Amino acid sequence: MALRLSTALRNAVLGTQPLKLAMDNCVLKIYTGSQPSSADAAPTGTLLCTYSSASGSLTREVLAQGSVALTGGASGSVDTLTVNSLEIMGSATSFNTSLTQTATDIVTKITNNPKNQLFVASNVGGTSATITITCKPGVGVVTWTVASTVTTITKTDTNIGTVTAGTAPANCLQWGTVTAGTLAKLSTQTWSGAAAATGTAGWFRFEASVTDAGALDSAAVVMRMDGSVSTSSAELNLSTTAITSGVTQTVDSFVVTLPTA
């Protein structure tokens, strides 16, 4: 009986993006039974209904990616790293021990650079000399130039959209304007879906824009928000929790309130 954020969503809100952008273009699913103890857990119960914009067919987002591969050298530095002409590293990064460690240092720098608001950097958990640059949710289809400058170190730059081509989401759910610390459903959008099964709604899960297989997320990579369903006093209140297969279900209002303390 509480709104629960997955670890990935908590990390995103802390470090990389606001709640709205993290959960824009999301999908709402309603299940029978009680909500799992954690939003990292796999869903339980029977999936009763998947909500989209006006019951439209869903296309989930694919985040566009590019990369910088450090290919050689045992000294020197990576001096600049720009994407779409924006410098995202913040300052030069010196060679440190190995190309893999240098890539890890660059990932840390990009991650903690206050001026980087569009990209998430990674290097396979610190085990690769290739820095993968992933667009944040919402960016969709882009083909931006990745360009680095180096001293002594050699590298290969691959543009955003070439490592992974982005796919724009379609018919996903969006949020409206924030007021007084509350994030509400976009009032101009209809959140609805035809029920896939018959049962009593017990809990819901918002899945972020990217495809979510619904498995246990031990690696904190899947952004989700869970809550209870009832006819009153729940996080999501329905006029009735009795859902019949084939009947269109609609959510008229939904609000998330951020704490003031």
Added chain:
Amino acid sequence: MTLRFSPGLQNAVAADSSWRHCLAEGSIEIYSGSQPATADLAVTGTLLATITSSAGTKTNETRATGVVTLSVGATGTDTLETLKLLGVDLLGGAVAFDTSLTVTAAAAALKINRNPKNHFVIATSSVAVITLTAKPGFGALLNSAALATTVGGNMVAAVTSTSFGSGTGGSVAGISAVNGLKLDYNAAAGVITKDTTQTWSGTAVATGTAGWFRYKGAVVDAGALDSSAVFLRMDGSIATSGADLNMSSTVVTSGALQTISTFSFTVPAA
């Protein structure tokens, strides 16, 4: 005895930026007495010390702006088709003239603020003028970034500022903060922490007993009552243990260097 967030911070974390981006390049002010009931209130007590990076003088961030002015449009076939910053369409779909240029500009600003592709700016409008303000943290990075519009029908949408952050045409050139406090994004268990490579310190400007702190965002904040939910602030208690900020001693002596060795912040899972 609890962390309290200003309405401005609450709104920003919901809609505009992560906690880390909201508070990056900020500063911590340490006061005597008890913390105010809410973080939008004016500061109380005596300012004992301001904590910055290595006690350096802080340059506050100035957020860059770009300005677009609508004119001529008068019917529903007159449209603002795109408004692109660095090639990214901030609008996310055409906006048709509606009632007046004032109403149309307001509709465009709303559309920009709701666009999931917009990670750059917060839009406002006044009469027929749309002002785009960079989100906290960008500083000078977006100065001179290309800003362009396309229109349909008879609509005219002039980039009054020529480019984003040019400092001309009613726009403001961004200034990057200097000596502000930085936060690390440590994904483990939903925690952000003090940047371990930074020394958070400041020389006490008065003598007293530390009771509470205010963590301010990067932009200048005079510490007055914030009725408009503008300022990004986080208040908390100070003690030697069990507080939001624990110090080895709460006794602060004017002229003495104060250092914060650790600071972390957790977003609850529920």
